[in-house]
Amino acid sequence: MASSALLKRTVLIKSIVNGFQASRAYASVAVGTDLISAAPDVALQKARSWDEGVSSKFATTPLKGIFKDKKVVIFGLPGAYTGVCSAQHVPSYKNNIDKFKAKGIDSVICVAVNDPYVMNGWAEKLQAKEAIEFYGDFDGSFHKKLDLTIDLSAALLGPRSHRWSAYVVDGKIKVLNVEEKPSEFEVSGGDVLLGQI
């Protein structure tokens, strides 16, 4: 599935600054894409404890509820509790949260192909829950719709997402950065995105 998605992809890599910043336009997601109309049936799952999950009746959040009428910074990563994600990717947003807020950003969101309870446990461990909203994409449907899935079975992870970031205004993608390899951390960090808003 991941490999056929890969074949379908139209990958345009464009170096922006000194070869450091690369952005890709995928077949189904690019600058200009309206996430709300592109994926009206897709929902994410707000990170929460299991008990909160039960009391919420396992409610999910449609993309409209996340993006409509809002300025959103969102970044995706291969998995909770993996290396670059914990050590660099999340901190690069957490540590810049005041600067994002100063630019009028309504929410800074972290998403991964994990369930919302794992995302919650990880967010608590990183002490990042106050600054960043964490969402699970437990069945990968959000990342599949965006054509941002990748098979990371070799790293014992299975089907996950690329490492990416985006600036989204009222559902429309204004900036999109996708790392060439999920082990890299060149274009998807908070510092880079701050300079693009």
Place this chain on the structure above:
Amino acid sequence: MASSALLKRTVLIKSIVNGFQASRAYASVAVGTDLISAAPDVALQKARSWDEGVSSKFATTPLKGIFKDKKVVIFGLPGAYTGVCSAQHVPSYKNNIDKFKAKGIDSVICVAVNDPYVMNGWAEKLQAKEAIEFYGDFDGSFHKKLDLTIDLSAALLGPRSHRWSAYVVDGKIKVLNVEEKPSEFEVSGGDVLLGQI
């Protein structure tokens, strides 16, 4: 996939004590099954940090390495960071570890359809890593082979495992307990299994 596995299943439910202890014999796993020969190609992934994963070159552990010539207590559950698992299932083994060791058990193992980094984060949070060996079954292949998978998408988890426990000697299943529903905790706890060894 989960539903076809369900159809294939031969489910025999047998009440043992006051309707409280129930054991099921599945099509592909039952008391007497030799796990090593039933699933020679299946491996689990020892829980570890991402950095340990990298330095181990993402090594996995074949079932033979886990069960051969050993007396093993193993229990499986729907997921790291879920309710019954964190609050009751793991503690029921952790708190009885001395009693299991006194019975000559070589290892007490917890397994779930999660990646090994999530399992490691959860084990650390539960302060259970010293007593219990945690393994991931990231692609579900172990539980598929045992026909113990269940679709828990309604709880935002996706394809996971039943809640179960077993006593395994040199690869052969001597005792097997599977909860009728993964939300239940009647037959798969450490106290029950202690009485069955």
